[in-house]
Amino acid sequence: MIKQDLKQLYEKDFILWIEENLRLIKEGNYEEVDWENLLEEIEDMGRRHLESAVSYAAVVLEHLYKLEHFKVDEKTGKGWIKSILNARDELELLFENMPSVKGKVETKIDQAWKVAVKNLIKWFRDNEELAEKFFGKLPSKENFPLECPYSFEDLLSYEPWKHSL
Known part of the structure; x- marks a missing residue:
């Protein structure tokens, strides 16, 4: 060929x-x-793993924030906790299989936070009564911290549900 x-x-x-x-x-x-396309594919493989890790990090950050700021009763949050634990399991597996991804995710925590904020805004769009209760309107990105309120260590291990018991 x-x-x-x-x-x-x-x-x-x-x-x-x-x-x-x-x-x-x-x-x-x-x-x-075909070195040109092969090298592009290799580069893309690494990027996909990092994007996946940032996506899991965003899930953790979003649900940590929901637990701390938007819990309306004692029943609220069980799904968020499960989601946090599942995303952390996926991150742990990625970090185990590709240790260098961990350091890269640590530097991208603000990027993960931006994704988390977008997801929070979407969530409030689907839960207008909660948007009204907590903000008096549908929130925008200005209603959330500009910088990630959680550290990398929080991302990996913080469990606010244990502190509220």
Whole structure:
């Protein structure tokens, strides 16, 4: 297979493209490998894992904030706690399998907080009566802290539900 055909295969049949590049590398036929797309895919793999970790972090931050600020009664929050614990389990697994992701997530906690705030705003849109109760209106990002109110350590281990007993 010539290099140009391999580049076209990337767009048409991704799995076959992977198999062909893998075959070429195993055979030592490096000049025929579609390096441009292969390097892009490798870079994208790392980015996806980091984005996934930031997404789990956002879930934890959103639900920690809900527990501390929007709990209306003793029954409220059981689902939030479960969500926090599940997201932390996923983060722990990611950190175990890819230790360097942990340090990168630590530097992206403010990015995770921005996602959490967007999710909080969406949640209030779906719960207008709570928006009215807590804000007197539908909240916007200005109604939440600009900087993440939680530390990286809080993200990983803070359990406000144990402090309120």
